[in-house]
Amino acid sequence: MEQILETVPNFSEGRDPEVIEAIADCFRGKPGVKLLDYSADKDHHRSVFTAVGEPDALRDAVIKAIGVAVARIDLTRHQGQHPRMGAADVVPFIPIRNCSLEDADRVAKEVGDAVARRFGQPVFLYERSATKPNRENLSDIRKGGFEGMAEKMKDPAWTPDFGPATIHPTGGVTAVGARMPLIAFNVNLGTDKLEIASAIAKKVRHSNGGFRYVKAMGVMLEERRLAQVSMNLTDYTQTSVYRVFETVRMEAERYGVSVVGSELIGLSPLKALMDCAEHYLRLEHFSLEQVLETRY
């Protein structure tokens, strides 16, 4: 069965279309790779690409793209609103179909090793590829930014996982790692009391004793006069969408409040939604291979 991995690399170039297109070209017209989307932000001076593909083909495309970024982006002359530490700043790999976090982690490490050897770019492994707990969170790695990174890396705690023990003079450092797809899922409550949504957010989120892979907060939809439990589900294979939904509904009932709707922001993996159909219909022996569209 075909394996599909996704990558969403961020580059510190949001203004020069030639560089942005040169990066895009690393993903275009490559067998086994598809560039789904890319966008540049002039204020952030940053561009974000979304590509999917077979793990090895995607790996090779990303290595080329990082090579272009290191060669053509000079962070000593870069100013933008977004925190950054590298020409290629952060490169996540995300398992999408028929592959696991372990597959994504392998590709992340191969990319880190290759760009360190070929371009002299230091690499920190982050998120689920992190080799130390203080490297799991991107913001911990990036603290100090490009300008502070050479000094920061004098501390042995910040020796990179691949490459030289100090920054690339113009390319800085890059974070590469595996993570799960993220699902932005909001549940709208039949109340205008923000405090109810906030209380429920605390009950379902990990930081307050809730589900391990849920981040949540209460927000107010001013136009609709509805309070919303706004969530990020960071690993739907462990913390299912339907389980979070039903828990929010159950907690809302305690206030006599109903769930009037929900929304998914952006894209969700097929399996995250199929898990919901499977749960509610009580399906036995169900497989994604039974979805007609996965077979062609």
Add this chain to the structure above:
Amino acid sequence: MEQILETVPNFSEGRDPEVIEAIADCFRGKPGVKLLDYSADKDHHRSVFTAVGEPDALRDAVIKAIGVAVARIDLTRHQGQHPRMGAADVVPFIPIRNCSLEDADRVAKEVGDAVARRFGQPVFLYERSATKPNRENLSDIRKGGFEGMAEKMKDPAWTPDFGPATIHPTGGVTAVGARMPLIAFNVNLGTDKLEIASAIAKKVRHSNGGFRYVKAMGVMLEERRLAQVSMNLTDYTQTSVYRVFETVRMEAERYGVSVVGSELIGLSPLKALMDCAEHYLRLEHFSLEQVLETRY
């Protein structure tokens, strides 16, 4: 643009793996044809195959498969729970991509003509290929089953569309026709009382006042000692899977019986299952374009 047609032929053999594999071999390794799935049911004594392909290549594979069935299945010695009238019992053709019901209808008629001439198998055109209103519904054609078919065909109203005016002595008769995608959906009840499943089947099926696009009957899963409401949903865009499921559950409750599970047999269109996730999660503004896998 490549045309893709689907076929889901049903054969009256669910126990002999040699015959089942011989039928599968008619679809395997044929250019322009892909066997997506097949499964056999011992209680029903029946097997179902799902194949897609270019119309003419798929037509030729199906003709061969019917030839194998007529040669190797003897209905005079066949007993199973599922109604049947032919060794190759029913052969639908379904437009999937870049082709229409008319294309499916053309292939259906070419198959009917070929198997009548080559194997002496009488063929009734059914569903959207039917030549008379009383042949649209498979159950009207199949009424009487294999055992009653020779007598039934003495009536000129039941002269077949292709082939001899009486049954093939061991192969019976076959229904061939064009139709839209169909979902085979079964709900398992926590009871061993077949009459409860049968009563619920009557309540949800079109022929007795139920949902317009539901065909249903009660069957007994002997090994598990569970009664099942076995259904075909003939247009999920009009009669949703979740609505049928919830109605079966509601009717079962009236007997104090719970739904212990359900199953999809073969393939389902993505949208049929997404409609369920959307319903139960109360999703607002949801689009299939939000499913990651639809984007590549």
